[in-house]
Amino acid sequence: MWFVVILSFLSYACNGSLVDQSTQSSVNAELNGTDITKINIEVEVMKGHFHALLLRVINNEHELTSLKGQTQQMEHELENTKRTFSCEIEGLRDVTIQFEQELNETINALNTINDTIQDLSHRVSVIDDKYSPLEIPGSYGNESGLTGDKRECPLNWTRSVDFGACYFFSDERMSWNDAQAQCSKQNGSLADIYSEKEDRWVADYCNQTEGNGIWIGGKRDHGVFKWFTSNGKTKDMNYTQWITDLENVVTWPKGPTKMFSKTKKLLILILHLKEPIYMLDISVPMTQIRDQGNGQFEGHLTFALTEEVVGWEVVVTFSAPVTGLSQWMGTAIRHSADNKVHYIVNLEYDGIQHAGTTFDITVRGTAAGGSAPTATAILKNMGIDGFTVPPIINSDGTPYNYDEVITKSILFYAAQRSGKLPADNPIPWRGDSALQDSGDNGEDLTGGWYDAGDNVKFGFPMAASTTLLSWSLLQYKDAYQASGQLDAMYDCIRWPLEWLIKCHTGTNELYVQVGDGQKDHGVWGRPEDMKMDRPSYKITASKPGSDAAGEYAAAMAVGSIVFKDKDPAFSAKLLTHAKQIYDFAKTYKGKYSTSVPEAAAYYNSDNYVDELSWAAAWLYMATNTSQYLTDAESSYLSGAAWGQSWDEKNAGTMILLYKITSKDKYKQDIEATFTNWLPGGTQSRRIPYTAKKLAFRSVWGSLRYASNMAFMALLAAETGLHPTEYRNWAKSQIGYALGDTGRSFVVGFGVNPPTQPHHRASSCPLIPAPCSWANQQEKGANPHTLYGALVGGPDQNDRYTDSRTNYINNEVACDYNAGFQGAVAGLKSLHLRNLLDK
Structure with a gap:
């Protein structure tokens, strides 16, 4: 290479040993006395320049090589990107075409249904007129002299002038x-x-x-x-x-x-009304009508708003049939068979309108008859449903109305239901949803509960919630009966138990999740409107999950006890599945969140040993089979418990095993646990307390942990351990949640309760108004009151913000309410037994 030539040149030019004496003498003579030292210095300088040049050349060549590599890498990545986006663009085109086809089919189907409804309504009206002789149309100031349609009521009946009916x-x-x-x-x-x-x-x-x-x-x-x-x-x-x-x-x-x-x-x-009550119904005439000839017209619908509107529907009734209706706000979704009544609903970006403003919609169309029609329009605020829970009298004289809390907590679980809802669904703003949820081979996985403020069904925490709720019914049935909620509670826990059974699709196959958490969390909307794919995830012999399987078995085992007298066939079915699932968990050991990594980001399991002991203990309670007790004790993790949660079962297990065996080692672990949880515990393990006396285990769902342990304390007290101390502490923790600090943390209960829980379904306006991230960001109360939901709770400084965007402190979840409801039922039971300190 050429830099070798330079080196050779330097060697010949600078190495004196290669120059003979005669040449040297000749050079010296020609220099005529020039300073040799100076020349030598210049030569050294030149050598330095050459060396510097050489290094630059070498470095440049290295950089050139590196740049070539980077260029090749970028070209490779560019090709990959092109291929990726090309596939995605093609996929989007296909999806768009399919979506447009489905949308058109849906619109056509809706129009057909609406036409049918109009026809049926007309038929009902005719039948009503014919077969309802008791109805008195209109209002009449004088009851005498009524003839024809203004007929008298039957003998001994009383007619209401205002309501046009007989009583x-x-x-x-x-x-x-x-x-x-x-x-x-x-x-x-x-x-x-x-x-x-x-x-x-x-x-x-x-x-x-x-x-x-x-x-x-x-x-x-x-x-x-x-x-x-x-x-x-x-x-x-x-x-x-x-x-x-x-x-x-x-x-x-x-x-x-x-x-x-x-x-x-x-x-x-x-009676409870199944239909929503619209709090705002403004009726206005169409004004500023412009007749543009041949029936074409333009008009304005102007509404003066007296309250906040979060989603709206406008029903326009024209004096003549109108076709080709268009409007400058919202979108027309349907019309009557005669084209006189048209329905307009807001779009995602124009659904929020503010009190004190004027709301104007310009409409255009073509009317039959050749001239512009008149019209009236009714604006319905879809953001307020008007549904309320009736007042419940506190006849106990307790500081808080435990009957009301139990009633509303059960309603919260009804609001979390997925699938085909029953005819007696008590939540009028919830409808059927996720009816296509299925397994790999089409197995029916509909039903169950949505986990929290999202619309994913996570089996592990759902089963854990079901276990605690069932335990509360088993231990404190008197409380549910006295509060008038016994039947409702049976229905409450039966809903998830039936889903857990559906998930057991094979001897060693168990579904543990339905829905993709990432995709689900990327959408803000009601569950009834879900369009995204909802994949299902299962554990098997090759991909085990002893923790999830153990919890499923525990929930089914305690469920079998609870339903033994209520529904023996269902009880036996639960027990059969519980035994099989426990055998699966025990034989093929592993963490479910390792086998199903899609769950790890949301409910990552710490270990599975506690669930094996927990499940075996409940199976012993259900069967009295000694092998289950042996398993429970051999798997038991001794020592003070961290707490009770969807992942940690030691606290509940030690109480259950102490109740079964009365062994000192379980008693000591229970006492050690509550020594740490109650004020003044050992410094190394002591749970910190907020200034307002909340036992603070973690900022994410702080009230969940305190409430769970309050429930555990009440259960421990039932075994005879420190009953006064444990019960008073449990009462104080539940009191914090219900309002001891001046505010309630239960939606729809007490003083200054949360009104903006992080919860998709309750934040959405009534159907058919759309729901989007704009509703998540909207200030003000959720359109629907999520009665009975316990929010996450305050931070370590008792600070709390009631904001829909605050998912750490203000989200709700099935596992938040489980131990909380159990503790409230326990306090109610203590009152009934005269064991609750005033």
């Missing part, structure tokens, strides 16, 4: 079915009272006439009144109102269905 009051005591049959004989039906105005009219009439109404097989369940149907199932009333004081009106003899009146007063039962 019958009876002093007879009879069952609901008999009363309904009596009304049916006269072409009537038992009255559903839908408004306060109608309520007041019935009450006033009763007071004036001293009528006392029809007793309909009712019963007092601590302030909650119910229908009794022929099959014995009950339906809760929306609320109950007495004309005078409750205790002075009715005596309640023993027995499930008998009531007797002491005075002639009316018991008004108002």
Whole structure:
């Protein structure tokens, strides 16, 4: 290479040993006395320059080589990127085409359905007119002289001028079915009272006439009144109102269905409305109408808003059929068969409108008849559903209304339901969802609970929640019965238990998750609208998960105990699955979050040994088989427990094993655990406390940990361990959640409760208004009250922000409420047994 030539040149030019003496003498003569030293210096300088040049050449060549490599790498990456985006673009095109086709099909189907509904409505109207002789249309100030449609009521019936209907009051005591049959004989039906105005009219009439109404097989369940149907199932009333004081009106003899009146007063039962109540209904005429000829027109619908609107629907009724309707806000979603009634709903970006502003929609279209039509429009605020839970009287005299907390906590779990909802669904703003959830081979995986504020079904924490809730029913059944929620509680835990059974699709195969957490968390919307893929994940012999399988087995085992008398067949089914799943967990050991990495980012398991002991202990309780007790004790992790959670089961296991065996080692572990959790514990293991006395285990769901351990403390006290100390501590921790600090942390309960929980479904307006990230960011209360949900709770300094974006302190979750509800049921039970300190 050429730098070798330079080196050779330097050698010949600078190495004197290669120059003979005669040449040297000749050079010296030619220099004529020039300073040799100076020349030597210049030569050395030149040598330095050459060396520097050489190094630069070498470095440049290295850099050139490196740049060539980087260029090749970039070219390679560019090609990969091109290929990737090319595939994705093609995929997006295919998806877009498919989506447009499906959307058009859906719109056509909706239009067909709407046309059918209109036709059916017309038919019903005709039948109504023909077969409802008791209905008196309109309002009439004078009851005399009514003829034709203005007919009198039947003999002994009373007509309401304001409500255009006839009412019958009876002093007879009879069952609901008999009363309904009596009304049916006269072409009537038992009255559903839908408004306060109608309520007041019935009450006033009763007071004036001293009528006392029809007793309909009712019963007092601590302030909650119910229908009794022929099959014995009950339906809760929306609320109950007495004309005078409750205790002075009715005596309640023993027995499930008998009531007797002491005075002639009316018991008004108002049924829970299944349809949403729109809090804002503004009706306006179409104004600024411009007739553009040939039936084409333009008009304005202008609404003056008196409240915040988070999602809206406008129903426009034209005087003539209108086609080709377009509007400058929202989107038209459907119309009546005759094209006179059109429905417009907001888009994602224009659904939020503020109180005190004017909301204007410009509409255009073509009317039949050749001239511009007139129109009226009704604006419905889809952001307020009007659904409320009836007041529940605290007849116990306890600091907090435990009946109300239990009732509302069960409602929270109803709001978390996935799948096909039952006919008696108590949450009117929730509908069927995720009806396509399935396994690898099409197995039905619908049902279960959505985990938290998202719409993923995580089996591990769901099973853990079910275990604690079932334990609370097993231990404190008296509390649920006294609060009137026993049947509701059975329904509550049956929902996830049936899903856990569905997940057991093979002897050594168990599904533990439905839904992709990353995709799900990338969307803010109601579960009824989900469009993303919902993959399912399972554990097998080759991909084990002893922790998840153990928890499933535990939940099913305690469930089998709870349902043993209630539903023996279901109980036996649960126990069969529990045994098989436990054998699977014990035989093929491993962590489920290792086998299913998609779960690790959300519910990563610490270990599986505690779940094996936990499951075996519950199976022993369910079967009395000694091998299960041997397994439970051999797998037991001794020492003080960290706490009780979806991942940590030691605290519950030690209490269960102490209850079974009465061994000192379990007693010592229980005491060591609560020495650490109660104030003044050992410094090295002591749980820190906030200034306002909350035992603070972790900032993420701080109330969840304190409530779980409050439940454990109450259960430990039931075994005879430090009952006064443990119960008072549990009461203090639950008191913090319910309002001891001046605010409640339970949605829809107490003083200053959370109104903006991080929860997708409750943050969305009513269907058909769309829901998006704009609703997540919207300030103000959620459109739907998520009754009974315990939020995460404060930080270590008792600070808490009620914000929908605050998922650390303000999210809700199934496992947050489980131990909390159990503790509240425990406190209620203590009150019933006169064991609760005032």
